[in-house]
Amino acid sequence: MKNVQISFDEDLLRAIDQFATTVQLTRSAVVREAVKTWIRQAELKKFEDTWIQKLKDNPKDLKDSEAWSKAEKWGDE
Numbered sequence: 001m002k003n004v005q006i007s008f009d010e011d012l013l014r015a016i017d018q019f020a021t022t023v024q025l026t027r028s029a030v031v032r033e034a035v036k037t038w039i040r041q042a043e044l045k046k047f048e049d050t051w052i053q054k055l056k057d058n059p060k061d062l063k064d065s066e067a068w069s070k071a072e073k074w075g076d077e
Contacts, residue, residue, distance in 0.1 A: 006031075 008016065020030045 016027055016030055020027050023030070025033075
């Protein structure tokens with residue numbers, strides 16, 4: 001892993017540290033998991049927005065519905 005330096009305000013850092021203690025993880029592990037979750041959510045939102053726009057543009061075109069049905073297995077990794 002590569003070390004990076006990031007800044008947090010004191011309240012957020014305190015919350016991260018308290019949460020890390022509660023779940024018995026390091027501060028770095030908590031931040032890593034939070035960023036991974038944020039990226040997954042952003043990717044899912046982008047996919048949903050694209051799919052919704054395709055439906056709006058051509059509501060009778062069902063070829064993309066197969067991709068959507070496969071993506072419905074959210075949380076299955």
